[in-house]
Amino acid sequence: MIVILCHADDEPALWLDRTLRELRVGGIALVAVEQLVFSRHIVHRLTSTGDSGVIEIAGGSVLRPEAITGLVNRVRYVPTAHFAMAGAVDRAYATAELSAFLLAWLNGIAGRVINPPLPAALGGTTFATPTVAHLAAMAGLPTLVWRASTTHNRPDTVGAAPTHAAIVLDGRVFGPILPRSLQDGCRRLATLLGTPLIQVLLHHSRENGWRFVGVPADVDFRAGGRPLARAVARALGADAAP
Amino acid sequence: MILIAGIADESPTSLVVDALEAIGAHYRLFDQRRVASAEIALEVGDASGGGAIGGTLTLDDETIPLEAISGMFVRLMDDQLLPGIAEAAPRDARRIHCRRFHELLLRFADIAPGRVLNRPDAMASNQSKPFQAQVIRTAGFDIPHTLITNSPSAAREFIEQAWADRIGVIYKSVSGVRSIVQRVALEDVKRLDRIRWCPTQFQHYVTGTDIRVHVVGETVVAVTIVSDATDYRYAARETGREPTIAATELDADVRARCIGLARRLNLPLAGIDLRRSCEGRYVCFEVNPSPAFSFYEQRAGVPVASCIARYLAGEAD
Numbered sequence: 001m002i003v004i005l006c007h008a009d010d011e012p013a014l015w016l017d018r019t020l021r022e023l024r025v026g027g028i029a030l031v032a033v034e035q036l037v038f039s040r041h042i043v044h045r046l047t048s049t050g051d052s053g054v055i056e057i058a059g060g061s062v063l064r065p066e067a068i069t070g071l072v073n074r075v076r077y078v079p080t081a082h083f084a085m086a087g088a089v090d091r092a093y094a095t096a097e098l099s100a101f102l103l104a105w106l107n108g109i110a111g112r113v114i115n116p117p118l119p120a121a122l123g124g125t126t127f128a129t130p131t132v133a134h135l136a137a138m139a140g141l142p143t144l145v146w147r148a149s150t151t152h153n154r155p156d157t158v159g160a161a162p163t164h165a166a167i168v169l170d171g172r173v174f175g176p177i178l179p180r181s182l183q184d185g186c187r188r189l190a191t192l193l194g195t196p197l198i199q200v201l202l203h204h205s206r207e208n209g210w211r212f213v214g215v216p217a218d219v220d221f222r223a224g225g226r227p228l229a230r231a232v233a234r235a236l237g238a239d240a241a242p
Numbered sequence: 243m244i245l246i247a248g249i250a251d252e253s254p255t256s257l258v259v260d261a262l263e264a265i266g267a268h269y270r271l272f273d274q275r276r277v278a279s280a281e282i283a284l285e286v287g288d289a290s291g292g293g294a295i296g297g298t299l300t301l302d303d304e305t306i307p308l309e310a311i312s313g314m315f316v317r318l319m320d321d322q323l324l325p326g327i328a329e330a331a332p333r334d335a336r337r338i339h340c341r342r343f344h345e346l347l348l349r350f351a352d353i354a355p356g357r358v359l360n361r362p363d364a365m366a367s368n369q370s371k372p373f374q375a376q377v378i379r380t381a382g383f384d385i386p387h388t389l390i391t392n393s394p395s396a397a398r399e400f401i402e403q404a405w406a407d408r409i410g411v412i413y414k415s416v417s418g419v420r421s422i423v424q425r426v427a428l429e430d431v432k433r434l435d436r437i438r439w440c441p442t443q444f445q446h447y448v449t450g451t452d453i454r455v456h457v458v459g460e461t462v463v464a465v466t467i468v469s470d471a472t473d474y475r476y477a478a479r480e481t482g483r484e485p486t487i488a489a490t491e492l493d494a495d496v497r498a499r500c501i502g503l504a505r506r507l508n509l510p511l512a513g514i515d516l517r518r519s520c521e522g523r524y525v526c527f528e529v530n531p532s533p534a535f536s537f538y539e540q541r542a543g544v545p546v547a548s549c550i551a552r553y554l555a556g557e558a559d
Contacts, residue, residue, distance in 0.1 A: 039392075040392070040393075040438070041392070041393050041396075042390070042391055042392045042393065042441050043389070043390075043391045043393055043396045044372075044389070044390045044391065044441070045387075045388065045389055045390075046372055046375055046376070046379075046385060046387075046388040046390075047385070047387050047388070048379060048384045048385055051376070082439070083439075083440075093415075093417075093419055094439070094440045096369070096415075096417035096418070096419050097415060097416045097417050097419070097440050097441065097442075098440060098441065099369070099370075099417065100369055100370035100371065100372070100373070100415075100416040100417035100418070101370070101372065101390055101416050101441045103369070103370040103372075103373045104370050104372030104373045104375070104376060104390075104416075107373050107376050108372075108376060118366075119366035119367045119368075119369055119370060119373060120363055120366040128349050128352060128363075129349075130284060130286050130349045130350075130352075130353060131349070131352055131353055131363075133286040133293065134286045134293040134295065134353045135293070136289075136293070137286065137287065137288060137289045137291070137292055137293025138292055138293050140289065141289060142289050143286075143288050143289045143293065144288050145285060145286065145287060145288045146285070146286040147283065147284070147285045147286075147297075148283070148284055148346060149281070149282060149283035149284065149297070149346070150280075150281045150282055150283070150339055150342050150343050150346065151281060151283070212289075
């Protein structure tokens with residue numbers, strides 16, 4: 001079973017789901033984060049040998065971490081609508097508990113998870129701006145100086161709008177054709193971030209040439225088209241129609 | 243230069259300052275309570291400079307280039323709870339300055355090229371005990387048999403099966419929110435319906451000897467803790483008796499596993515909670531990325547602070 005775990009309004013994830021089905025990838029389950037979190041029956045076991053368990057989701061489906069062969073992780077936040085009636089302290093505690101559980105559940109999936117969750121980012125791809133600027137420069141991407149201070153309210157950065165979006169998955173670059181040096185830089189950045197799947201936003205203009213813009217939290221699969229969808233299927237151990 | 247960031251008179255921080263003084267290390271202290279007189283400017287160089295980290299830190303009247311900081315000890319309390327900030331209005335200039343200062347200091351600590359105990363990004367693993375347990379397992383330690391559930395029937399079955407096997411069961415928070423570990427009692431089983439609203443963590447109780455391990459780089463300092471309490475941190479409250487804490491030596495294999503575990507979590511400073519079971523297994527409960535080592539140092543005389551000082555000064559790996 002391959003799970004696409006996303007929020008209900010995640011258009012790129014919904015596009016990926018449709019495209020994988022068109023490519024006749026079998027065993028795809030589209031699961032809303034809300035379905036998982038609002039489940040009335042969550043059972044998760046950890047022992048010295050591994051994880052197992054059951055989450056029953058609306059519609060009668062069952063998720064077992066040991067039976068999931070691949071998962072596309074698009075978790076941006078923990079839905080907490082069901083805690084709305086609780087007091088502020090209880091709500092904060094329950095949110096922390098649920099977030100902690102979700103991190104371990106994603107990390108305990110038997111198959112590959114793209115992107116793997118991080119303690120500081122359930123979706124695996126939220127990085128602080130100075131960290132990204134530092135690593136992008138180390139990767140050889142055309143970054144500008146980034147500055148911020150307690151005496152200036154906003155970071156001193158060039159706010160160029162992105163004109164190009166490259167996607168890196170397992171060292172392969174998808175999207176528009178870019179100069180080789182930029183492709184290599186995008187690959188190196190993914191390696192430095194320790195993340196298999198990233199989107200790199202770039203700006204190009206005649207007067208300034210190429211500029212690195214940033215790495216968004218969510219990859220827009222649509223920018224990589226069907227070649228990227230096929231690569232995602234392969235990365236999760238599934239076959240796609242040519 | 244070494245930067246110490248925290249509350250100056252909090253025990254672990256003051257012990258590290260004393261230890262740095264003892265070895266004559268060059269250091270500066272950022273006391274969070276003096277944030278109003280502190281400024282920071284963080285700069286990441288462009289591609290031609292390889293993204294070099296620069297900027298300045300101003301503490302009272304002294305301005306320090308960030309490039310001069312070769313080591314950091316980061317033990318910050320929640321800056322929104324600081325005196326003078328906690329009671330300030332949301333848009334109060336002091337609160338905004340305080341938040342911005344801490345945000346930039348933390349981001350600097352994430353990417354500073356020197357030795358940092360610990361980098362804020364890495365410290366986040368403590369926010370999920372089962373996530374840590376999964377990492378602990380890969381480091382070669384046993385973990386307690388654990389159930390996380392919002393199903394009263396699954397919890398009841400887990401508890402009754404354990405009791406039938408003469409094993410106790412405890413419950414504690416899933417997240418890093420501090421909670422007192424409690425044993426499940428018969429009356430708790432009657433209120434299991436309350437777990438429906440949020441998954442709750444139950445664990446088999448492991449009998450044995452508590453061992454607290456502090457890893458500092460490649461150095462391991464361990465103590466044993468003897469207590470009748472379920473959670474020895476609250477022994478005086480639970481049993482009326484303080485725990486007995488004494489220095490101990492670990493086998494080379496266990497030491498290596500502790501260092502490996504800290505490395506997997508990217509925590510050069512780690513407080514690891516072990517229990518040596520009656521059968522000789524080492525069960526690991528969790529890893530504290532900001533350990534209150536003074537509790538153990540002051541009771542057992544183990545030299546954690548001096549290990550930290552030597553590590554930060556580059557005198558130890």
